[in-house]
Amino acid sequence: MEIRDNLLMLILADLRRHIGLVILGIVILISALYNIYITHQTRELVTKKEFLSQQKDNLTIEWSNLLIEEHTLDEHSRIRSIADKKLSMAQPTKENSVLVEIQ
Amino acid sequence: MNKRRSVSKAKVNSQTRKKKVYLSYSSGRYLFVAVGISMIAVALISRLAFLQVIEPEYLTNQADKRSLRVTKSVVHRGNIEDRHGEELAISVPAYAIWVDPKEVKKEFAFTREEWKKSKVVNPKTGLERYTKEYFYESKKWPALAEVLGIEIETIAEAIQKPNSRFAYLKRQVNDPIVQYIKQLKLSGIASQLESHRFYPTGEINANILGLTDLDAQGIEGIEKSYNAYLQGQTGTKRVRKDRLGNVIDNIEVLKEKKLAGNLQLTIDQRVQAVAYSELKRAIKMNHATSGSIVVIDINNGEIFAMANYPSFNPNDRTQYQAYKLRNRAITDTFEPGSTVKPLVVASALIHNKTDIDEVIDTSPGWMSLGGRRVRDSHNYGKMDLAKILKKSSNMGVSKLALRLGPEELQQTFADFGLGNDTGIGLIGENIGRLPIRHRWSDFELATMSFGYGITSTTLQLAKAYAILGSGGMEYPLSIVKSNAPIVGEQVVPKHIALEVVEMMEGVSEKGGTAPKAKVDGYRIAGKTGTSRKAEAGGYGDDYVAVFAGLAPATRPRFAIAVMINEPQGDRYYAGDVAAPVFSAVMKSTLLLSHVLPDGGDQSYTYLEAK
Numbered sequence: 001m002e003i004r005d006n007l008l009m010l011i012l013a014d015l016r017r018h019i020g021l022v023i024l025g026i027v028i029l030i031s032a033l034y035n036i037y038i039t040h041q042t043r044e045l046v047t048k049k050e051f052l053s054q055q056k057d058n059l060t061i062e063w064s065n066l067l068i069e070e071h072t073l074d075e076h077s078r079i080r081s082i083a084d085k086k087l088s089m090a091q092p093t094k095e096n097s098v099l100v101e102i103q
Numbered sequence: 104m105n106k107r108r109s110v111s112k113a114k115v116n117s118q119t120r121k122k123k124v125y126l127s128y129s130s131g132r133y134l135f136v137a138v139g140i141s142m143i144a145v146a147l148i149s150r151l152a153f154l155q156v157i158e159p160e161y162l163t164n165q166a167d168k169r170s171l172r173v174t175k176s177v178v179h180r181g182n183i184e185d186r187h188g189e190e191l192a193i194s195v196p197a198y199a200i201w202v203d204p205k206e207v208k209k210e211f212a213f214t215r216e217e218w219k220k221s222k223v224v225n226p227k228t229g230l231e232r233y234t235k236e237y238f239y240e241s242k243k244w245p246a247l248a249e250v251l252g253i254e255i256e257t258i259a260e261a262i263q264k265p266n267s268r269f270a271y272l273k274r275q276v277n278d279p280i281v282q283y284i285k286q287l288k289l290s291g292i293a294s295q296l297e298s299h300r301f302y303p304t305g306e307i308n309a310n311i312l313g314l315t316d317l318d319a320q321g322i323e324g325i326e327k328s329y330n331a332y333l334q335g336q337t338g339t340k341r342v343r344k345d346r347l348g349n350v351i352d353n354i355e356v357l358k359e360k361k362l363a364g365n366l367q368l369t370i371d372q373r374v375q376a377v378a379y380s381e382l383k384r385a386i387k388m389n390h391a392t393s394g395s396i397v398v399i400d401i402n403n404g405e406i407f408a409m410a411n412y413p414s415f416n417p418n419d420r421t422q423y424q425a426y427k428l429r430n431r432a433i434t435d436t437f438e439p440g441s442t443v444k445p446l447v448v449a450s451a452l453i454h455n456k457t458d459i460d461e462v463i464d465t466s467p468g469w470m471s472l473g474g475r476r477v478r479d480s481h482n483y484g485k486m487d488l489a490k491i492l493k494k495s496s497n498m499g500v501s502k503l504a505l506r507l508g509p510e511e512l513q514q515t516f517a518d519f520g521l522g523n524d525t526g527i528g529l530i531g532e533n534i535g536r537l538p539i540r541h542r543w544s545d546f547e548l549a550t551m552s553f554g555y556g557i558t559s560t561t562l563q564l565a566k567a568y569a570i571l572g573s574g575g576m577e578y579p580l581s582i583v584k585s586n587a588p589i590v591g592e593q594v595v596p597k598h599i600a601l602e603v604v605e606m607m608e609g610v611s612e613k614g615g616t617a618p619k620a621k622v623d624g625y626r627i628a629g630k631t632g633t634s635r636k637a638e639a640g641g642y643g644d645d646y647v648a649v650f651a652g653l654a655p656a657t658r659p660r661f662a663i664a665v666m667i668n669e670p671q672g673d674r675y676y677a678g679d680v681a682a683p684v685f686s687a688v689m690k691s692t693l694l695l696s697h698v699l700p701d702g703g704d705q706s707y708t709y710l711e712a713k
Contacts, residue, residue, distance in 0.1 A: 075304055
């Protein structure tokens with residue numbers, strides 16, 4: 001029987017001889033994968049930012065709607081008439097006012 | 104036997120195979136495989152090079168077509184606030200609902216014939232089917248019409264227009280309705296983002312704020328004057344989107360987004376609300392046709408309130424009528440009547456034609472100038488300057504005016520801002536009329552001294568009194584708050600201005616023309632004016648009732664001018680019509696601004712600050 005070389009051993013020996021190349025190859029591979037990972041993360045962040053600014057817009061809209069509601073309810077003539085008619089309030093006269101001078 | 108044979112056969116087989124492996128090497132076959140694989144590799148690499156190097160645009164374009172999008176970032180019009188930051192005009196997003204009739208016609212038939220024509224029979228199963236739905240049988244269209252508040256016929260009409268690709272169904276629709284419409288999933292119906300302007304204070308500020316049109320462009324008032332500032336600019340940018348429509352990359356900004364500016368006014372909404380309601384009440388009570396009121400801060404020329412009647416609710420466009428929208432305080436001029444008398448007295452003092460202690464004899468209560476008469480309602484006899492103002496004596500001021508001459512009198516009027524713009528910077532301001540002529544008859548000069556032959560706006564009148572109150576300092580009026588320091592200009596000597604203010608205090612006292620102008624706890628100075636309105640061919644029976652004044656008299660803080668146009672009924676004198684408005688508004692203004700009472704009476708409880 002002829003003695004056959006073990007292929008696996010041969011390959012390993014070869015790799016050991018060019019260990020520098022192997023390391024470079026592995027580094028390239030890692031860098032490439034990392035690139036993919038970073039790109040993916042960037043996209044996720046951009047999406048998140050976009051989502052948040054959309055949310056901000058929606059909140060601004062809600063805020064302005066609430067502002068309208070607030071100012072419709074706190075309109076001065078309305079407060080005046082409620083104070084006047086419902087609560088029987090009156091503007092203080094000089095008889096029942098106290099003057100405080102602020103220095 | 105069998106067994107043995109098979110064993111030996113296996114033995115033979117294994118022996119021959121071993122040999123064959125090593126003998127079967129053929130250089131021709133090896134070459135074939137090697138060349139084949141290399142060719143495939145070369146083909147692949149050249150294809151790759153072709154795509155990457157020689158013609159990369161094609162695939163890039165294809166990718167961009169599927170992922171690049173232009174997004175819009177809508178900027179809403181800026182808010183308008185009062186001096187305390189309370190919003191007077193707010194923009195909220197709204198939607199315009201529009202229809203593409205061509206798309207609708209693809210799926211809906213408007214006549215029975217058309218509907219029947221759209222019948223197709225499936226050749227395999229023989230089933231009948233209509234490709235179009237009959238428009239009036241659909242339940243979705245009436246739902247749409249109902250939610251939009253329009254008739255279904257109107258929608259049908261808009262859709263049936265030939266060759267049309269776009270028609271607004273309704274504008275300024277709010278979000279919940281749009282969501283509902285989206286759920287109806289009607290083809291050809293789409294929404295478009297726009298802006299809706301809302302005015303929480305309604306008619307109170309309508310005249311000064313003005314209006315925007317449906318495209319959010321200011322068309323009146325402050326909205327128009329400051330349109331560019333309020334508007335901002337919608338930005339667009341190019342982005343890359345993924346399959347789900349998420350933005351994954353910002354490529355470039357196509358149009359820079361410019362945020363809209365918020366505008367802060369000098370208006371105090373609390374004062375403004377009182378001013379409007381008091382003015383409205385006085386106009387209703389006296390059956391007048393219109394009126395204006397202006398409140399100015401004397402110390403810096405800021406306008407605290409400027410109200411007009413008639414007004415309208417800017418949130419309800421059906422009320423819109425051009426005459427209601429006018430900001431009468433700056434656009435409408437009238438002859439100011441007796442309200443200019445203090446200015447005449449000031450003029451006489453400036454030009455040394457009188458001194459404050461002089462007593463002028465006005466008897467017999469009338470005089471003839473070039474064949475025409477100047478007269479008082481009574482013969483007041485001998486009066487000092489303060490009493491002339493208190494009684495509003497035409498004789499008294501006419502005598503002063505005759506000493507002055509037209510140039511000097513007009514110069515003083517001009518110094519007080521009549522016939523000139525007030526610096527407020529709003530569109531539509533009228534500067535009034537101060538006629539410049541060489542020849543004046545004595546009678547014309549006399550009538551000018553009690554406010555005829557010249558015209559002014561309510562705002563100008565308030566400004567003239569503010570100049571008196573500030574000790575002769577003229578500040579340009581402002582309605583928009585600014586941080587720039589306000590520079591005044593001394594136009595009248597200080598002591599003269601303050602002396603005239605002191606003289607005007609008599610008006611609200613007993614025997615004066617306007618006891619109703621009194622303000623509890625404060626001393627006020629003011630002047631009434633009731634002038635006949637000029638018509639074609641002379642003066643008619645309609646009046647303009649004016650009251651202008653300031654308070655507190657000892658340290659003036661606010662100047663108010665009230666003008667009520669054409670009061671009807673028995674009481675048309677300014678002292679009865681305009682003075683009560685002045686009193687009520689001034690009272691609220693002083694209390695709300697925490698101005699220390701100077702009335703000098705002891706009914707207040709004073710608390711010593713520690």
